[in-house]
Amino acid sequence: MNAPCALEFSGLAKSFSGVRVLTEVSLTVPAGHTLGLVGENGAGKSTLMNLVAGNLRPDAGEMRLNGVPHAPASSAAAAHAGVAFIHQELNLFPNLSIAENIFLTAFPRLGGTPVIDRSRVHARTAALLTEVGLALAPDTPVERLSTGQCQLVEIAKALSQDARLIILDEPTTSLGAHETATLFALMARLKERGIAMIYISHVLADVLRLCDDLVVLRDGAVVGQGSCNEFTHERLVSLMVGRSLTQFFPERKNRPAVEPVLEVCNLSEPNIVHDISFTLRRGEILGVAGLMGAGRSELARILFGLDPYAAGKIIMEGESLGRITPKQLIGRGLAFLTENRRAEGLCLEASIADNITLVALRDQTRTPFRLLDFNRWREAIATMRRAVRLTARADDAQPVRTLSGGNQQKVVLAKWLLAKPRVLILDEPTRGVDVGAKFELYQLIFELADRGAGILLISSEIEELLGLCDRILVMSRGELRADLPRAEFDREKILQAALPVEEGNA
Amino acid sequence: MADLSHAAAKSVTDRLTATLRRVALSEYLVLWLSVIYFLALAPFTPGLVSPENLVNLLVALLPLFLVALGQTFVLITGGIDLSVTSTIALSSVVGASIVNGNNGWLAGQWFAAPVAVLAMLALGAAVGALNGLAITRLRMPPFIVTLTGMMFFSGLAIWFTQSKNIGGLPVAFTRLGGNGWLAGAIALATGAFAHLMLTRSLFGRWLFATGHNARTAYLSGVPVRGVTLAAYVICGFCAALAAVLYTGQAETGSPVLGQRVLLDVIGATIIGGTSLFGGKGKVLWTLCGVLFLKLVDNSLNLLNLSIFTITMVKGGVILFAALLDATRHRLAGSRP
Numbered sequence: 001m002n003a004p005c006a007l008e009f010s011g012l013a014k015s016f017s018g019v020r021v022l023t024e025v026s027l028t029v030p031a032g033h034t035l036g037l038v039g040e041n042g043a044g045k046s047t048l049m050n051l052v053a054g055n056l057r058p059d060a061g062e063m064r065l066n067g068v069p070h071a072p073a074s075s076a077a078a079a080h081a082g083v084a085f086i087h088q089e090l091n092l093f094p095n096l097s098i099a100e101n102i103f104l105t106a107f108p109r110l111g112g113t114p115v116i117d118r119s120r121v122h123a124r125t126a127a128l129l130t131e132v133g134l135a136l137a138p139d140t141p142v143e144r145l146s147t148g149q150c151q152l153v154e155i156a157k158a159l160s161q162d163a164r165l166i167i168l169d170e171p172t173t174s175l176g177a178h179e180t181a182t183l184f185a186l187m188a189r190l191k192e193r194g195i196a197m198i199y200i201s202h203v204l205a206d207v208l209r210l211c212d213d214l215v216v217l218r219d220g221a222v223v224g225q226g227s228c229n230e231f232t233h234e235r236l237v238s239l240m241v242g243r244s245l246t247q248f249f250p251e252r253k254n255r256p257a258v259e260p261v262l263e264v265c266n267l268s269e270p271n272i273v274h275d276i277s278f279t280l281r282r283g284e285i286l287g288v289a290g291l292m293g294a295g296r297s298e299l300a301r302i303l304f305g306l307d308p309y310a311a312g313k314i315i316m317e318g319e320s321l322g323r324i325t326p327k328q329l330i331g332r333g334l335a336f337l338t339e340n341r342r343a344e345g346l347c348l349e350a351s352i353a354d355n356i357t358l359v360a361l362r363d364q365t366r367t368p369f370r371l372l373d374f375n376r377w378r379e380a381i382a383t384m385r386r387a388v389r390l391t392a393r394a395d396d397a398q399p400v401r402t403l404s405g406g407n408q409q410k411v412v413l414a415k416w417l418l419a420k421p422r423v424l425i426l427d428e429p430t431r432g433v434d435v436g437a438k439f440e441l442y443q444l445i446f447e448l449a450d451r452g453a454g455i456l457l458i459s460s461e462i463e464e465l466l467g468l469c470d471r472i473l474v475m476s477r478g479e480l481r482a483d484l485p486r487a488e489f490d491r492e493k494i495l496q497a498a499l500p501v502e503e504g505n506a
Numbered sequence: 507m508a509d510l511s512h513a514a515a516k517s518v519t520d521r522l523t524a525t526l527r528r529v530a531l532s533e534y535l536v537l538w539l540s541v542i543y544f545l546a547l548a549p550f551t552p553g554l555v556s557p558e559n560l561v562n563l564l565v566a567l568l569p570l571f572l573v574a575l576g577q578t579f580v581l582i583t584g585g586i587d588l589s590v591t592s593t594i595a596l597s598s599v600v601g602a603s604i605v606n607g608n609n610g611w612l613a614g615q616w617f618a619a620p621v622a623v624l625a626m627l628a629l630g631a632a633v634g635a636l637n638g639l640a641i642t643r644l645r646m647p648p649f650i651v652t653l654t655g656m657m658f659f660s661g662l663a664i665w666f667t668q669s670k671n672i673g674g675l676p677v678a679f680t681r682l683g684g685n686g687w688l689a690g691a692i693a694l695a696t697g698a699f700a701h702l703m704l705t706r707s708l709f710g711r712w713l714f715a716t717g718h719n720a721r722t723a724y725l726s727g728v729p730v731r732g733v734t735l736a737a738y739v740i741c742g743f744c745a746a747l748a749a750v751l752y753t754g755q756a757e758t759g760s761p762v763l764g765q766r767v768l769l770d771v772i773g774a775t776i777i778g779g780t781s782l783f784g785g786k787g788k789v790l791w792t793l794c795g796v797l798f799l800k801l802v803d804n805s806l807n808l809l810n811l812s813i814f815t816i817t818m819v820k821g822g823v824i825l826f827a828a829l830l831d832a833t834r835h836r837l838a839g840s841r842p
Contacts, residue, residue: 306725330727344725347718349785354711358726361711371706415726 005064006031006165006196007052012061014047014220021047022220025061029165029213032194034187036211036228038204040240040434044220045200049167052198053085054078066164076105084158085167092150094143099125101142102157128156132186146292148179155186166190167198172206173431176292176460177498184210202434203461204236218242241436249467250443254450256284256470260315261454262423264303267312272298273478276312280423280454285445287469288458290498295478296458297339300425303456304336305329316423330359335421337412339428339458345412346400353381353396355411360418384414389440406437413444424448427458442468462491474498530834536777536794536827540801547805554808565686567800568693569751570767571793574775575700576634576744578792579737581775582704584717584784585641585648587738590745590771592659593633594764597626597749599663602672602759605679619678626746633659634742638735656768663761672759683754696747700740701789713737717784769824774799777827798827 007029014022022044029035039045050056052063054072063070065081072078075085092101099121108120125138132152142150151171158166168187172180187197187210201207207214214231216224216239224231224239262280267273273295280286288296301307303314305326314321316332326336338344346355357364357377364380366373381396388410394403400411409429416424426445430438445468449455459465465472466489474482474497482497484490529538544554553559573590580587604611605622612618633655640651683689704710712733715723724730752763778795780787802823806816 304725326725327727327729336725338725343719344721347715347722347785350714350718354714358711358715358723358728361708365708370708371702372708372711 005029006033006066007070007198008062008064009048010062012048012051012058012063014044014051014056014059020220022051022058025217025220025222027215027222027225029196029198031066031164031196032191033212034191034197034199034210036207036214037198037200037217038202038207038214038236038240039217040436043217043240045217046169047220048217049085049169049198049200052078052083052165052167054083079105079161079163082162082164083167084155084161084163084165085169086151086154086158086171087169092142092153095141097139097141098129098136098145098153098156099138101153102128102160106161124160125156128160129153131159132156133182146179148175148182148292151175151179151183152186155190163195165196165198167200169200170202170432171199172201172203176294177495178291180206202432202438204233204435208233208236216240237435240434250439250446252446252468254283256449256454257282257452261317262303262456263313263315265313265315267299267302267309267314269298269302269307269309269311271478272307273302273309276475276478276480278473278480278483280456282422282452282454283449284471285449285455285457285469287465287472288456288475289462289465289472289494290475292460293477294475294498296475297427298478299475300336300338300427300456300458303425304334330419330421333420333422334425335359335416335419335423336425337416337427337429339431341405341408341412341431346408348401349399351397352385352390352394352400352403352411353377355400356381356384356414356418359415360420363418380418384418387417388414388444390414404434404437406433406441409433409441410437413441417448421453423454423456425456425458428460429457430459430461430464462494465494466491527837530830530837533779533788533791534794535830535834536779536791536798539827539830540794540798543798543805544801551805551808554805559804559808561686563800563804565689565755566804567796568689569683569748569755570770570774570800571693571796572696572744572748572751573764573767573771574778574792574796575697575789576741576748577771577775578778578780578787578789579700579704579713579744580648580741581780581782582713582717582784582787583734583737584720585734585737586652586772586782587634587637587648587741588652588768589633589637589655589659590741591764591766591768592656592663593630593742593745594749594752594767595663595761596633596659596666597629597746598753598759598763599667599672599761600629600759601626601679601750601753602675603667605675606672606759607674607676610674619676619682622679623682623750626749627743628746630742630744630746630749631739632742634739634745635735637742638738641738642731642734660761660765667759667761669761671761673757675753675757675759680754680757683751684757685754689751689754692747692751696744697789697793704787704789709733709736714785717786719785769820770799770803773820773824773827776831777824779831799823 005028010026012022012025025048037045047056051058054075054077065083070081072081102125103121108117109115110117122138129136129138132155134149134152136149142153145153155166171183175183190197199207199211208228208231211228214226214228215222216236218240259282260279261282265277267276276299290296298307302309305324316334342348357380364372364377390410391407394407400408403411430441433441445455457465457469470486472484472489472494473480474494476498482493484493529535532538548555573594577587577590601622604625605618607613610618612621637652637655640646641648681688682692712728715728716730716733720730749763753759756763774795775792776782777798778791780791802820803816806819
C-alpha cells in the first residue's frame with residue numbers, strides 16, 4: 001500500500017503534571033481509510049485526538065499530515081491544516097442558523113468588503129447539506145435540529161473547510177438506528193472521496209463493520225493494532241479491558257414476582273404518547289425499545305411528573321398518582337435517571353459527596369433542627385460508593401466533573417439508590433460508558449431487581465435490552481407497538497415494531 | 507557541578523512557585539491580601555493602627571457585613587439582589603417614623619423600639635418575598651426584578667418622608683447600632699446562625715444544589731422554588747437588620763441611607779470568593795471580603811483623599827480582586 005499516509009504518529013507521548021497519559025503511540029491512517037480507535041474511558045483516546053486537533057501539544061514524538069509535519073498551535077491551525085474534530089458534545093451554536101454555523105469563521109465576503117455575501121453562503125450551504133444528505137433549509141436555526149442532524153451539520157462544516165481527516169468521537173451515542181444508518185452511509189461516501197477518518201466508539205460492532213484498521217489503547221499505550229479482519233468482538237474487549245470478559249451480561253438468578261408496582265393505563269398526551277398501557281412488576285426489568293423520537297424519554301418524563309398528560313392513569317403500588325411533583329414522587333419511592341447525565345443528573349461542580357446525598361438528604365439529618373448528622377452522612381456516602389463500586393481513586397470532596405463518564409453515571413445511580421426506590425426509570429443508563437463500567441452497571445441493575453425494585457429500562461442498544469430485560473416494550477411514534485416476553489425476544493421483531501409504519505414517511 | 511547548582515536553584519523556584527500557588531489558590535486569599543495591605547499601608551497612614559481607628563473600622567463593617575451576608579445567600583442560588591439598598595432606606599424611614607420622639611406613631615411608648623425593629627425586619631422580609639415571588643413564580647430574571655425593585659422602593663422611601671431625614675430617635679433604638687458591643691453581638695449571632703444554616707442544614711445544602719444546577723436539583727426532589735424564594739427573603743431580612751444598625755449609627759432615619767453601598771455589598775461578596783454564577787459561597791468568605799473593602803475605605807479616608815478619589819481607587823481594587831480571582835480559576839483549571 002503506497003498511498004500517501006493522511007496521518008502518521010510516531011512515538012507520541014503526553015503527561016499531565018507527571019502523570020503519563022500517552023506513551024509511545026505510533027500509528028498511521030492512509031488516505032481514504034477509516035481507523036477505529038477503541039479503548040476504555042480514560043485510556044487516552046481523547047487526549048490523542050486533542051493532540052491532532054491542536055487543543056494540546058505533545059511532550060515527545062511527531063505527527064505528520066499528508067507527509068508534512070503537523071504541529072498545530074491551536075485548534076484553528078489544525079482546522080486550517082485539514083483536520084476536523086467532531087466532538088462527543090457538539091460544538092454548534094443553537095441560536096444561529098445552519099449556514100451561520102458552517103461559515104462562522106470563514107464567511108464569504110462581497111468583494112473585499114466586510115459585508116457577508118448572503119446568497120453565496122446560502123448556495124454553498126445548500127450544496128453542502130445535499131452532500132451530507134440533510135434535507136433542510138440553510139437558514140434553519142440549529143436549536144430545531146435533532147442530535148443526529150447536528151452531527152451531519154458538523155460534518156458539512158468539516159467539508160466546507162476542506163478537511164482531509166475527520167475525527168468522529170462517539171458519534172452514535174445519541175443517535176437512533178435510522179440516523180446512525182444515515183451517518184454510516186455518509187461515512188462510506190466520504191471514504192470514497194479519499195477522506196481519512198478516525199472513528200472512536202464504544203459500540204464495537206459498528207467499529208468492526210466500518211473501519212479498515214483498528215488501534216486499541218489501554219492506559220495510554222497501543223495494545224493492539226492491525227487490519228480490522230484480524231479482530232473479533234471478544235478479542236477487542238479483552239484487549240481493552242486487559243483481561244478476558246467471558247460474558248457481557250451478568251447471570252440473572254431471580255425472576256420477577258407477579259405483584260405490580262407501577263401500572264400505566266391508557267396514557268395519552270396529544271402528539272407525544274398515544275394510549276400507552278403496561279404493568280411493571282416487582283423485581284422486573286422492563287425494557288423500552290424504539291428509535292429516537294419514538295416517545296420513550298417523553299413517556300419517562302410524564303411518569304416522573306415533569307410533563308403533563310391529557311388522559312389516562314398512572315398507578316403506583318395500588319395508589320393512583322395524580323398530577324404530582326418529582327419531590328412527591330421521590331417520596332413515594334420513584335427514581336428517574338435521565339438520559340442527560342450532565343445537565344439533569346449531576347451538579348458537575350459540586351462534590352461527589354454532595355451529589356450522592358442530594359436526593360436522600362433528609363435521611364442524613366437529625367431532629368430537632370434538621371441539621372446534618374455528619375457521621376450518618378459520611379457513612380451513607382461510603383456505603384453507596386461501595387455499592388456502586390465507584391473508583392477508589394476519587395476523593396469524596398472532588399467535583400464530579402473530574403470523573404469519567406462511567407463513574408459519573410455510578411454517582412447518579414448512587415444518588416438514587418440511597419433513597420431506596422421501589423420503581424426506577426433508567427433512561428439510557430450506559431450511554432458514553434466504557435465496557436468495564438457497563439458490566440458493573442448491569443450487575444447493579446440486576447441487584448436492584450433482585451431486591452424487588454421494578455425497573456423501566458430505556459435503551460437504544462438492542463443488545464443491552466436483550467441481555468438484561470425480562471420483557472421488552474417496543475414504542476414507535478408515541479405508540480406501544482409490541483410487548484415481548486423473554487421467550488419471544490428477537491432482534492428482527494423488535495426492529496420491525498420500532499420502525500414507523502409507512503405513511504408519507506418521517 | 508554546574509548541573510547540580512542548577513538543579514538546586516530549580517528546586518527552590520519550584521518550591522516557591524508551589525507556595526505562591528497554594529496562597530493564590532487558598533480560599534482565604536482575601537484575608538491574606540487584607541493583612542498585606544494593612545502592613546504595607548500602616549507606616550504611611552497616620553492613625554491606621556491606632557486602637558480607636560481599629561474599633562471604628564470594626565464597628566463600621568458590621569452593617570455592611572449583614573447586607574453582604576444576605577446577598578451571599580442570593581448569589582449562591584445564582585441570582586442577584588440589587589434592591590438591598592432601597593430595602594435599607596425604606597426600613598430605615600419606616601422604623602424611624604414609628605419610633606421617633608417628635609411625631610412618631612408610637613412616640614414615647616416603652617414598646618416603640620421593639621415594635622419598630624420588628625416592623626423593619628418584617629418589611630425587609632416582605633420586600634425579599636416580593637422579589638422572590640416575581641423570580642420564582644413569574645420566572646423573571648433576578649437582575650430586572652431587583653433593579654426595578656430598587657428604583658421603586660427607594661422612590662417610595664423618599665416619597666414617604668417627603669425627602670426629609672427623621673431625627674429624634676430614642677436611645678433604646680439607636681444603641682442597637684450605636685453601641686459597638688450590641689451591634690457586634692447582633693452581627694456575630696446572625697453570622698454564626700447563617701454559617702450553621704449554610705453548612706449544616708438541609709436548606710443550606712439545597713441552596714447550593716439549586717445554585718449548581720437547578721434542573722438537577724429539581725429532578726432530585728429539591729424544592730427549588732421554595733429554596734430560591736427563601737434566599738431572597740433572607741436577603742431582605744438581612745438588609746433590614748443592617749438598616750437597624752445603620753439607622754442607629756446615624757441616629758436618623760434617612761431615605762437615602764445606604765444608597766452608595768450597593769457596589770460595596772456586591773463587591774465585598776464577590777471579592778470574598780462567592781461566585782456570581784452560583785453554587786459557591788461562605789459566610790467567612792463574605793466577612794473577609796467586607797473586611798478588605800472596609801479596610802481600603804478606612805485607609806483612604808485617613809489619607810485625606812476626596813470621596814471621588816476613594817471611589818476610583820475602590821473600583822480599581824475591586825477590579826484587581828476580580829482579576830486575581832480569574833487568574834486563580836485559570837490556575838485551578840490548569841490542574842489536570
